[in-house]
Amino acid sequence: MSELRFEDVTVRFGRTTAVDRVSLTVPVGTVVGLVGESGSGKSTLARAAVGLTEPESGAITLGGRPVPHRGARRPLQMVFQDPYSSLDPRMSIGDSIAEALPRDLDDVRGRRARRDEVARLLELVHLDPHRARDLPARLSGGQRQRVALARALAGRPEVVIADEITSALDVSIQGAVLNLVRELQAELGLSMLFISHNLAVVRYVASRVAVMQGGRIVEEGPTAQVLGAPEHDYTRELLAAAPGRKPS
Amino acid sequence: MxxxxxxxxxxxxxxxxxxxxxxxxxxxxxxxxxxxxxxxxxxxxxxxxxxxxxxxxxxxxxxxxxxxxxxxxxxxxxxxxxxxxxxxxxxxxxxxxxxxxxxxxxxxxxxxxxxxxxxxxxxxxxxxxxxxxxxxxxxxxxxxxxxxxxxxxxxxxxxxxxxxxxxxxxxxxxxxxxxxxxxxxxxxxxxxxxxxxxxxxxxxxxxxxxxxxxxxxxxxxxxxxxxxxxxxxxxxxxxxxxxxxxxxxxxxxxxxxxxxxxxxxxxxxxxxxxxxxVPVLVGAPELRSRGRAAAAAADAPTGTDGDPDEAADDVVLEVRDLEVVFPTATGTVRPVRGVSFDVRRGEAVGVVGESGSGKSLTALAVSRLVSEDGTVRAGRLRFLDQDLTAPDSPALRRMLGTSLAMVFQDPMTSFNPTRRIGRQLAEVATEHQGLGRAEALGRAVDRLDSVRIPDAGRRARQYPHEFSGGMRQRAMIGMGLMGTPSLVVADEPTTALDVTVQQQVLDLLAEIRAADDVALVLISHDVTVVAEVCDRVLVMYAGRIVEDVSAAGLATRAQHPYTRALVAAVPHMDTDLDQPLATIPGRPVDPAEVPAGCAYAARCPLADARCRAEDPPLVAAVDGSRVACWHAGEPLPDPVVRTAEDRTGLDALDADELVEAP
CATH class of the missing domain: 1.10.3720.10 (MetI-like)
Known part of the structure; x- marks a missing residue:
C-alpha cells in the first residue's frame, strides 16, 4: 500500500484552467472525500490521476513514484459515476471483471484461476457468483455499481478513485453501495479518493475532506473538523445549502 | 436472455x-x-x-x-x-x-x-x-x-x-x-x-x-x-x-x-x-381517443383508493383513479395504476419514489403531456373545475397555458436553443393573453426580474446557452409566471443543479407559493428535498400511492415499511456513523411485471401470505394521512431499518420548524 499525492497539479483545457495548482494527499488506508460543485475540477483531477487527462504541470505520485499509465499493472483504479454506461452492454459482468485482473495470474491454471478470482470478487461485493455470465442489462443500477467496484478491485489497486459513484443511483440503492464502500475500506484497508457533491454522503464514508472551488482546494482536514467548524466561506455556504438542515 | x-x-x-x-x-x-x-x-x-x-x-x-x-x-x-x-x-x-x-x-x-x-x-x-x-x-x-x-x-x-x-x-x-x-x-x-x-x-x-x-x-x-x-x-x-x-x-x-x-x-x-x-410498438391495441376513454372510465364506480371526501372548495387539482397505459409488444403496461389525491390552494405536495414508480408520468398526465401513444384514464381529473380529460380545445389550452406552470428536470432541453429567452417567455403572453409583442416582452423582462435574474433587460435578449443551469431553471419558472398560475408542477427541478443553486431554486419556489398562494406539486427522488419544501408527501411505489403523510411526520410518523426504509436509507448530516445505512433489498418492480398482491411484498421484511395475495387499499386515517399496507406501523426487524425511534429527537424538531418557516 502506498500514498497517493497530488503536488501542484494544473490541468488546462485550452484557455480554461480546470485544476489550478492542487496539492492533495490520500494517506494509506484512509478515505478522503472531495466535495465541490460541478465545474470545480473534481472529476478532472481524478481523470488526471488515472491518465485519462494530461496535467500541464505538477506531479501525481503513488508511493513516491509517478503513477504508471502504461502496461498491464495499474495500481490506481477508478469507479465511474454512471453504472449504466460504465459497463459494456455486450460483455458479461464476469468478463468485464476478468478483463481488469492482473495478467500474471498463473498461466497454467489460467482460466480456472481467473474464474475463481471473479467469483471471489463478486462475493466480496455481495453479488451471487453464479451471475458472472449475466449481461449488465439484467442488473439493477446498484448491482451494476457493485460490479464496477469489483472490477476496480480486480486490478489489486493500492488506491481507488470513486467519482460520484452514488449520484446516478436511486436513494434506496445508494445506501447499499455506501455500506459496501465502508465495509471494503474496513476489511481491505483500502485507500480511496471519494468524490461527491453530497456532503452527507462524504461525511458518512470519508475520514478527511477536501473542498474544491474553481479548480482550487479551499479547505482540507479531518471530516468532523471541516464539516463541524468550517473555516472557509465557501464550505459554510455548501453546508448551509445541504438539504435537510435549513436554518430558519 | x-x-x-x-x-x-x-x-x-x-x-x-x-x-x-x-x-x-x-x-x-x-x-x-x-x-x-x-x-x-x-x-x-x-x-x-x-x-x-x-x-x-x-x-x-x-x-x-x-x-x-x-x-x-x-x-x-x-x-x-x-x-x-x-x-x-x-x-x-x-x-x-x-x-x-x-x-x-x-x-x-x-x-x-x-x-x-x-x-x-x-x-x-x-x-x-x-x-x-x-x-x-x-x-x-x-x-x-x-x-x-x-x-x-x-x-x-x-x-x-x-x-x-x-x-x-x-x-x-x-x-x-x-x-x-x-x-x-x-x-x-x-x-x-x-x-x-x-x-x-x-x-x-x-x-x-x-x-x-x-x-x-x-x-x-x-x-x-x-x-x-x-x-x-x-x-x-x-x-x-x-x-x-x-x-x-x-x-x-x-x-x-x-x-x-x-x-x-x-x-x-x-x-x-x-x-x-426506434422502438417498434407491435400489437398495439386500438387507441381510443382520450376523451372517450376517460368518459368510459368515469362511468365505472370509483373508490378503490381510499378517497378523500368530496372535493372541498379550495381544491386546485383533483385526481381520482388516474391510470396511464402504454401499449407494448406483448400487450399493455400500466406505469400509473389508480392514483388519487387532491392539491389545495397554496399547498405544496411532494411526490417521491424510485425511478419507474410512475411519479413523473403522474405529473405529465396532470399537465396533459403524456406522449401520444399513452392513454390517460381517470375517474376524475379536474384542475380549477376544468375537466382535464376533455378533448383538446383552444379554451382548455389557454386555461392551462396561463394557470398551470411546468418546470422540468433539464432546463437546457426545455428551451428552444435557437430563440432568445425573452421572446420565448413573451410567446406565452401573446399566445394566451392576447398581449402585443412589445407589451409581452416587457412582461417577460418583468418576470425574469421577479425570478431574480440580474440585469433582466439584457438577459432577455440572450440565448438559452448563455444562461447557467440555475439561471435557465429560474427562467423556466419565470415562464410559468407569465400567466397567473394556480399550480406549479415541478418534475425533479433541482436534480441537475448544484446544491447551492438547488437551494436558490427551492427558495424561489417557496417565495412564489407564499406570495400568490400558488399550489406546488414537487416530484423528486430526494426525500430530504421534498421534506424540506412540502407540506405533504405522497410516496409512490410501482404506480400507486402507498402512503400520503405530512412532511413533518415523514421521519417519525410514516407507517408504510417502504416509506420508513426510504427515509432511513438516505444519509444526512446527523446520521450515526457507527451504524450501516438501512438498505432495501431487491430491485424496483418492472411496470410490465407487477406481481399480484402488494407490489412491495418481495422487498418487505413484514410481508406475509396475505401481502402476496391481496393488494392493500389506500386507507385514510383520522388525521388525514393515508397508507396502503396490511402491516402499517408494525415494528420492523432490526438490521433492515432502524428509523424513527432512534432518530426521533432531532428530526422531529427540524421538521416541525421547517413547516412553520414561511
Missing amino acids: ASDHGRARRWRGVLTTPVGLTAAVLLVAVAVLTVLGPVLWGTSADAVDTRDVLATPSPEHWAGTDNLGRDILARTLVATRLSMVLAVCAITVAVAAGLLLGAAPYLLGGRAGRLVSAAVNVAVAFPGLLLALFFAVVFGVGATGAVMAVGLAGAPVFARLTQTLVAQVAGRDYVSAARVAGVGRLRILLRHVLPNIAEPLVVNATIGAGGALLAFSGLSFLGLGVQSPAYDWGRLLYDGISAIYVNPAAALAPGLAVLLAGLAFNLFGESVAKGFG
Whole structure:
C-alpha cells in the first residue's frame, strides 16, 4: 500500500484552467472525500490521476513514484459515476471483471484461476457468483455499481478513485453501495479518493475532506473538523445549502 | 436472455411491417436463386439454338433469345449467382477497407490519426462512381478489377461511418474503465468498440450491397466489368440494349432483376435500421381517443383508493383513479395504476419514489403531456373545475397555458436553443393573453426580474446557452409566471443543479407559493428535498400511492415499511456513523411485471401470505394521512431499518420548524 499525492497539479483545457495548482494527499488506508460543485475540477483531477487527462504541470505520485499509465499493472483504479454506461452492454459482468485482473495470474491454471478470482470478487461485493455470465442489462443500477467496484478491485489497486459513484443511483440503492464502500475500506484497508457533491454522503464514508472551488482546494482536514467548524466561506455556504438542515 | 428476447421482438417488429416483409421475401428469393439458379437453368441458359436467334418473347422463351438463340430469361436467372457473388465481394472489400481506415485514427491517435481522418474526409467528397471508374482503369478490365474498384470506391463512406461510431463508443465510460484497467487499444477496439457498433455497420452494409450491385451492373454495362463468356446482369443488359428495338424484353429482364435485387437490399436495410433504431410498438391495441376513454372510465364506480371526501372548495387539482397505459409488444403496461389525491390552494405536495414508480408520468398526465401513444384514464381529473380529460380545445389550452406552470428536470432541453429567452417567455403572453409583442416582452423582462435574474433587460435578449443551469431553471419558472398560475408542477427541478443553486431554486419556489398562494406539486427522488419544501408527501411505489403523510411526520410518523426504509436509507448530516445505512433489498418492480398482491411484498421484511395475495387499499386515517399496507406501523426487524425511534429527537424538531418557516 502506498500514498497517493497530488503536488501542484494544473490541468488546462485550452484557455480554461480546470485544476489550478492542487496539492492533495490520500494517506494509506484512509478515505478522503472531495466535495465541490460541478465545474470545480473534481472529476478532472481524478481523470488526471488515472491518465485519462494530461496535467500541464505538477506531479501525481503513488508511493513516491509517478503513477504508471502504461502496461498491464495499474495500481490506481477508478469507479465511474454512471453504472449504466460504465459497463459494456455486450460483455458479461464476469468478463468485464476478468478483463481488469492482473495478467500474471498463473498461466497454467489460467482460466480456472481467473474464474475463481471473479467469483471471489463478486462475493466480496455481495453479488451471487453464479451471475458472472449475466449481461449488465439484467442488473439493477446498484448491482451494476457493485460490479464496477469489483472490477476496480480486480486490478489489486493500492488506491481507488470513486467519482460520484452514488449520484446516478436511486436513494434506496445508494445506501447499499455506501455500506459496501465502508465495509471494503474496513476489511481491505483500502485507500480511496471519494468524490461527491453530497456532503452527507462524504461525511458518512470519508475520514478527511477536501473542498474544491474553481479548480482550487479551499479547505482540507479531518471530516468532523471541516464539516463541524468550517473555516472557509465557501464550505459554510455548501453546508448551509445541504438539504435537510435549513436554518430558519 | 433479456436482450435476446428484445432482439427477437425487434426482428418480429421489422418483419411485420409491409415494407420489411416485402423486402425480406425478395431477399430470400434472391438468395434461393443465387444457390439454385445455375443448377436449374444452367443447361438451358447455355443451349445454343442458331435457328431461333434474336427471337421476340414466345411461350418457349418468355423473354426471347439472344444473338446465339439462348433463352434470355434463363440467362437472367442464372446470372443471379455471379451478380450476387460479385456484389457481396465488393461490399466486403468496402467494409473491410472502411473498417481499417475508420478504426485507424483511434488506434494511431495523435497526428497520424488526424492525417488518416483528413484523408478519408477528402475521399468522401469524390463521387463513388468516379472513383470506381478510376480504380477500374487502374486494376484493368475484368471481374476482379471491378470488384476492387467498386469495393474501394465504397470504402470512404464506411470509413467515415466507422470513424464516427468508434468516436462515439470510445467516449463511453466503459472504454475509459478498460483503459484505466490497463487494456490495450487494440483489445479495446476488438472487445468493446466493434461489438457495440456492429449493428449500424451491418445495416449500412446491407444497404451498401444494393448500391454495390447497381454500381457493378453499371461497370459491366459499360464493358468494364464481367467479360464474355461469363455474364452478370450488367453484361446481359449491355447485350440486350443493342437489340432493344427488336426485342425490348432482352434488356428489360436483366434490368428488372437489378431493380428488384437492389430494392430488396435497400428496403431490408432501411426497415432493419428503422426497427432497431426506434422502438417498434407491435400489437398495439386500438387507441381510443382520450376523451372517450376517460368518459368510459368515469362511468365505472370509483373508490378503490381510499378517497378523500368530496372535493372541498379550495381544491386546485383533483385526481381520482388516474391510470396511464402504454401499449407494448406483448400487450399493455400500466406505469400509473389508480392514483388519487387532491392539491389545495397554496399547498405544496411532494411526490417521491424510485425511478419507474410512475411519479413523473403522474405529473405529465396532470399537465396533459403524456406522449401520444399513452392513454390517460381517470375517474376524475379536474384542475380549477376544468375537466382535464376533455378533448383538446383552444379554451382548455389557454386555461392551462396561463394557470398551470411546468418546470422540468433539464432546463437546457426545455428551451428552444435557437430563440432568445425573452421572446420565448413573451410567446406565452401573446399566445394566451392576447398581449402585443412589445407589451409581452416587457412582461417577460418583468418576470425574469421577479425570478431574480440580474440585469433582466439584457438577459432577455440572450440565448438559452448563455444562461447557467440555475439561471435557465429560474427562467423556466419565470415562464410559468407569465400567466397567473394556480399550480406549479415541478418534475425533479433541482436534480441537475448544484446544491447551492438547488437551494436558490427551492427558495424561489417557496417565495412564489407564499406570495400568490400558488399550489406546488414537487416530484423528486430526494426525500430530504421534498421534506424540506412540502407540506405533504405522497410516496409512490410501482404506480400507486402507498402512503400520503405530512412532511413533518415523514421521519417519525410514516407507517408504510417502504416509506420508513426510504427515509432511513438516505444519509444526512446527523446520521450515526457507527451504524450501516438501512438498505432495501431487491430491485424496483418492472411496470410490465407487477406481481399480484402488494407490489412491495418481495422487498418487505413484514410481508406475509396475505401481502402476496391481496393488494392493500389506500386507507385514510383520522388525521388525514393515508397508507396502503396490511402491516402499517408494525415494528420492523432490526438490521433492515432502524428509523424513527432512534432518530426521533432531532428530526422531529427540524421538521416541525421547517413547516412553520414561511
